[in-house]
Amino acid sequence: MKPVKVGLLGLGTVGTGVVRIVQGNQEDLSSQVGSPITIEKVAVRSVDKVRNIDIDPARLTTDPWEVIRDPDIDVIVEVMGGIDLTREYILEALERGKHVVTANKDLMALHGSAILAKAQEKQCDVFYEASVAGGIPIIRTLIEGFSSDRIVKIMGIVNGTTNYILSKMSQEGASYEDVLKEAQELGYAESDPTSDVEGLDAARKMAILGTLGFRTNVELSDVTVQGISSVTKEDINYAKNLGYEMKLLGIATSQNDHITISVQPTMIRKNHPLASVNGVFNAVYVHGESVGETMFYGAGAGELPTATSVVADLIAIIKNLKLGVNGLKAIVPYKQKKLQSDDQVMYKNFILLHVDDKAGVLAQITQVFAEYNVSLASVVQQPNATNPDAEIVIITHRASKASFDRVLQYFENLDVIQRIKSVYRVEDI
Numbered sequence: 321m322k323p324v325k326v327g328l329l330g331l332g333t334v335g336t337g338v339v340r341i342v343q344g345n346q347e348d349l350s351s352q353v354g355s356p357i358t359i360e361k362v363a364v365r366s367v368d369k370v371r372n373i374d375i376d377p378a379r380l381t382t383d384p385w386e387v388i389r390d391p392d393i394d395v396i397v398e399v400m401g402g403i404d405l406t407r408e409y410i411l412e413a414l415e416r417g418k419h420v421v422t423a424n425k426d427l428m429a430l431h432g433s434a435i436l437a438k439a440q441e442k443q444c445d446v447f448y449e450a451s452v453a454g455g456i457p458i459i460r461t462l463i464e465g466f467s468s469d470r471i472v473k474i475m476g477i478v479n480g481t482t483n484y485i486l487s488k489m490s491q492e493g494a495s496y497e498d499v500l501k502e503a504q505e506l507g508y509a510e511s512d513p514t515s516d517v518e519g520l521d522a523a524r525k526m527a528i529l530g531t532l533g534f535r536t537n538v539e540l541s542d543v544t545v546q547g548i549s550s551v552t553k554e555d556i557n558y559a560k561n562l563g564y565e566m567k568l569l570g571i572a573t574s575q576n577d578h579i580t581i582s583v584q585p586t587m588i589r590k591n592h593p594l595a596s597v598n599g600v601f602n603a604v605y606v607h608g609e610s611v612g613e614t615m616f617y618g619a620g621a622g623e624l625p626t627a628t629s630v631v632a633d634l635i636a637i638i639k640n641l642k643l644g645v646n647g648l649k650a651i652v653p654y655k656q657k658k659l660q661s662d663d664q665v666m667y668k669n670f671i672l673l674h675v676d677d678k679a680g681v682l683a684q685i686t687q688v689f690a691e692y693n694v695s696l697a698s699v700v701q702q703p704n705a706t707n708p709d710a711e712i713v714i715i716t717h718r719a720s721k722a723s724f725d726r727v728l729q730y731f732e733n734l735d736v737i738q739r740i741k742s743v744y745r746v747e748d749i
């Protein structure tokens with residue numbers, strides 16, 4: 321039987337996992353697709369860095385074009401990352417009739433529609449399951465499993481690095497810097513971890529999930545983003561004492577064909593299943609009009625979990641190849657997207673203020689909330705342990721983002737407020 325030949329771009333954390341799974345499970349994989357699968361060529365930046373993996377050095381190259389232009393290669397597996405140059409590689413591979421698997425959310429969030437259009441034109445497949453939530457087959461689930469339903473809400477812990485950091489800070493009181501370093505050593509973080517900790521990686525994934533879930537074209541710029549770099553142990557302890565866990569949550573909702581998507585550190589009730597998703601694990605909660613609530617859980621990053629999704633895509637492509645049905649576009653965004661305005665986006669908020677410890681302050685503050693029509697669920701005033709100010713901890717009822725932002729703006733110039741210490745979204749469902 322003629323082998324299916326694979327060209328691999330990248331042999332880092334994920335690429336190494338791909339080689340291990342293709343080699344280690346060869347018998348099972350080839351029996352599923354009816355032919356052997358060989359890793360024909362592998363592009364890396366530096367050949368000297370390739371260790372701990374059984375690969376013939378003759379198959380290594382430092383020139384990705386050599387892999388793309390090899391006429392014998394049927395499928396390109398892109399696990400090297402990057403955007404502009406990588407887009408060129410993938411478009412050229414498709415131009416040459418090669419099918420593509422990628423784990424690259426940076427690329428798919430920005431150029432997914434152009435890449436999928438080229439794939440359709442050339443009757444090729446582009447699969448990207450590993451680009452969101454590592455080992456969880458959430459893309460297939462949204463495209464196939466929920467094709468009959470209308471999805472109204474998606475909430476996701478979709479970044480393993482930040483969930484690892486927040487879990488360790490919450491459970492072990494570990495320091496942000498130490499845990500970030502650990503996450504990098506374990507291969508969870510991006511080459512530049514800023515995109516993890518500042519929420520950009522999660523925003524890219526939420527743009528992909530929003531596009532597929534709401535069947536529209538969500539741009540990265542449609543997603544509002546805040547990362548975890550300013551979350552302190554103190555904030556996490558406040559959340560815990562109030563019955564919440566702090567998570568970097570992507571939240572996407574669709575109502576009357578208006579959507580909103582955000583990524584931000586969020587206090588989520590301890591009894592919600594997302595609150596117990598810890599470490600490198602990810603979870604995606606999907607609420608469909610007909611199906612109701614569902615949730616998908618698994619490792620969101622790391623060598624073998626991510627490679628599992630990549631190799632599953634490879635198998636799907638080879639099966640399609642054998643059936644001669646490649647190039648069926650994964651999704652046709654058919655709805656014109658409208659974004660909810662800040663007056664329509666509603667949620668609860670937590671706010672921690674450092675204020676002057678004197679009579680009448682609490683009344684002044686609650687008056688501002690009343691003026692902007694933000695109703696309060698709880699207010700606690702207590703002395704501050706480390707300075708002469710008092711602390712006021714407030715949780716609001718659901719209020720529009722626009723109103724709440726006006727309150728914050730007013731507080732910036734209110735004399736009795738020394739500092740707006742922390743502000744977080746609160747999810748009670």
Ligand SMILES: NC(=O)C1=CN([C@@H]2O[C@H](COP(=O)(O)OP(=O)(O)OC[C@H]3O[C@@H](n4cnc5c(N)ncnc54)[C@H](OP(=O)(O)O)[C@@H]3O)[C@@H](O)[C@H]2O)C=CC1
Binds near residue numbers: 454622
């Ligand atoms: N790590 C994870 O858990 C997950 C990663 N992903 C995505 O998978 C992709 C790969 O991630 P990961 O394996 O962690 O990354 P790594 O940094 O571990 O590996 C990247 C690999 O690509 C090679 N490479 C990078 N640029 C070039 C280039 N211009 N030419 C040739 N080779 C190049 C590197 O070579 P060299 O080592 O010589 O520099 C290395 O072998 C990224 O898109 C990432 O976002 C998705 C889900 C999870």
Ligand SMILES: N[C@@H](CC=O)C(=O)O
Binds near residue numbers: 453479508510521621
């Ligand atoms: N850096 C990412 C890797 C997977 O996408 C993460 O931490 O989730």
